[in-house]
Amino acid sequence: MGQRLWLALPFLFSAAVFGLMGSAGLLTASWSTVPLSPAVTGAGVAVGAAVSGGVRWRRGWQRVWLRWPYLVGVLGVGVLVGAVEVPALAAAVVGVPVLVGLVFQCLVQSDESRQAADCR
Numbered sequence: 001m002g003q004r005l006w007l008a009l010p011f012l013f014s015a016a017v018f019g020l021m022g023s024a025g026l027l028t029a030s031w032s033t034v035p036l037s038p039a040v041t042g043a044g045v046a047v048g049a050a051v052s053g054g055v056r057w058r059r060g061w062q063r064v065w066l067r068w069p070y071l072v073g074v075l076g077v078g079v080l081v082g083a084v085e086v087p088a089l090a091a092a093v094v095g096v097p098v099l100v101g102l103v104f105q106c107l108v109q110s111d112e113s114r115q116a117a118d119c120r
Helices: 003-028 038-054 067-080 088-118
Strands: 033-035 085-087
Touching: 003 033, 003 038, 003 067, 003 085, 003 088, 033 088, 038 067, 085 088
Parallel strands: none
Antiparallel strands: 033 085
């Protein structure tokens, strides 16, 4: 995984989850706003931490000095904006395309891994 994609991953994952929450709220007409939850941001940080071992770091020092402070900072931002509510329509419009993009990226990575395994 490239470093730029990894830097965006916690935000992309959180946006995808908020998009699903917004879509569910619109479909069920149960709520019109989606609260930006620190738990969802924490899950995005956890995904970033889980895949950080496979990132192609440009420099050796980045593995320690960029990876962990960045994830802590993203979690801190998630806690700070935890009380903000976003319209469900806006969350769905932004989040659902992000979710589709993430699923596409996972499928591409899986296909590349499968092709690399066949070359051995």
